[in-house]
Amino acid sequence: MRWPERLWTLPLLSALLALLAGAAAAQSGPPSDVRRAFEISQAAIGNQVGDFALRDGSGKEVRLSDYRGQPLLVSFVYTGCFQVCPTTTRFLAQAVRVAREALGEDRFRIVSIGFNQPFDDPTAMAAFARQVGISDPHWAFLSPARADVAALTARFGFSYEATSGGFDHLLQVSIVDSNGVLYRQVYGESFDIPMLVQPLKELLSGEAERQFTLASVWDKVILYCTVYDPHTGGYRVDYSLFFELFAGITTLGAIAWVLLRELRRGRRARRA
Structure with a gap:
């Protein structure tokens, strides 16, 4: 495997440094608080994320279990954030475009969840999606019930704290496997694209291996041969x-x- 494909294996210290850099724009808490949040986030890997009921931008109820069967990317935002959450979401959209070019248009799903309830209601989340320029049919902006927020964020290892100016919170994208198990965390306002794409490749390759048909074997070969090109910032076979x-x-x-x-x-x- 070539070195760009191994960026996701950087030591936890590197991930923590990325988290600190991103968190500096979102909070002014001491580094010890960020380290604790990072530990909680990492400890959540392996969690079954559960089956919470949420509402999409139209007010329709959806459940986390509706996303089983494919990898899922999950980010937490609050709509009252005017800088960091929109910037982070726009960067995630760029990373998603690269991932789809590499892996296929319909290989994974994305959800952004508003944790500041009752203010991050379906109307506010739909407006947030428009604000950041996302009209992706495979990307949902969801609102949980206020009573479920603490349990839901705990399953994902997502930490946040109310402040006079909004919230201090982790900048993380959680990668969930097709069975609803938290597989990997990616941190920062921006990050190296392979840190997101490589875990998705692993999950999709594992699915192809378990199916063991001619099509799945070929899919696994193509996934293996899809590599990151640091000169173009994209993937190629x-x-x-x-x-x-x-x-x-x-x-x-x-x-x-x-x-x-x-x-x-x-x-x-x-x-x-």
């Missing part, structure tokens, strides 16, 4: 990796055939 993979499989097959042939010859010699 590197067919040389496909040929390397094919050559490796062919070589292993040839070795196995030679070993099997020699084993059979040895058996015949012993019988003679």
